[in-house]
Amino acid sequence: MSLTKTAKKTLDHKKALVDSIRDSIDANTYVWLFSVGDMRNDGLQDVRKAWKGTGRIIYGKNKVVAKAL
DSSP: OOOOOOOOOOHHHHHHHHHHHHHHHHHOSOOOOOOOSOTTSHHHHHHHHHHTTTOOOOOOOHHHHHHHO
8 A cells, every 4th residue: 555645647747758858859959868866966956057047857767768769
């Protein structure tokens, strides 16, 4: 029995993520792909602040992102 109240990602959510990634690829010149162990670390927050307005960071499962690319 799961005690979490988080809803699972639906197929529609995954399709929207794939479409969003593909749109971003068409709109931008470069694509950077990297892996992050802890999304709340200070280094990642600095990167997010630096790229605000000029780039986009997309979080997703590896298989969904790989299929979009």
